[in-house]
Amino acid sequence: MKHLASATVSELFNDIFKATMQAGRRLAHAIGAMAWPQLLATCVLLAILITIVPLALTLFIAFMLVKLVVAALVLQTRRARGQARPG
Template structure:
């Protein structure tokens, strides 16, 4: 029995594999032509990118959550109850 859904899924996986191999070969070719100082700077830059960016995003989300919770808890206590809407009079007052 041939399952058309599995055949289509398997074809997609084969295509993905070919694309990844092609990208890896291109990257290896690009790295092999780099000089040692350029390769070192690229490695340090990649290491910084992989460590600093997640840290910054995590701290941003954490501080934003603290700010929202703090604003919700303190702002409600100081503002008091909401005032009802009062329409503007027709004579422009």
């Protein structure tokens, strides 16, 4: 098994830093080139996405848990009724 040299790890972090900085510069340039109404619409859409997506996922998980609990209770009562009857 190969061991990573510290120079290789350092180069990796340097490349990640350079790529992040380049992406940040491009984003800043794109934001600077936007008109005010376009910038406002972008901010509103981003805020809606940041708010709605986690809410939808949370509600989906909550309702799935409620469904599983109700299904387990229904199955438990049906099994209890089936065992109580002489067959």
